[in-house]
Amino acid sequence: xxxxxxxxxxxxxxxxxxxxxxxxxxxxxxxxxxxxxxxxxxxxxxxxxxxxxxxxxxxxxxxxxxxxxxxxxxxxxxxxxxxxxx
Numbered sequence: 001x002x003x004x005x006x007x008x009x010x011x012x013x014x015x016x017x018x019x020x021x022x023x024x025x026x027x028x029x030x031x032x033x034x035x036x037x038x039x040x041x042x043x044x045x046x047x048x049x050x051x052x053x054x055x056x057x058x059x060x061x062x063x064x065x066x067x068x069x070x071x072x073x074x075x076x077x078x079x080x081x082x083x084x085x086x
Contacts (some may be wrong), residue, residue: 005032005058010065020070027069031058060077072075 008031009020017033024031037055058066 004059005057006063007055008057008058009056009070012056016053017043017054017056023073024056024058025054025067029058029062029066029069031056032064033057 008024009017012020021031021033033054033056
């Protein structure tokens, strides 16, 4: 399933990831959240999300639209990890 989706926002904290998901869902863009795999029972979900971060995935065909949704809500620095990293 991950091959059918592209990462939109990587390393987001739990609040940021959930906000992005809500914005994308409201815009009609399918998405899902996925954090790095490890035993959540060790520290609990909140600690897992703070330490490991979460990635927001969207279909590749919706990537530009999704970036525009996040940019409209959060400004130019969010929702475009390629430009932020480069």
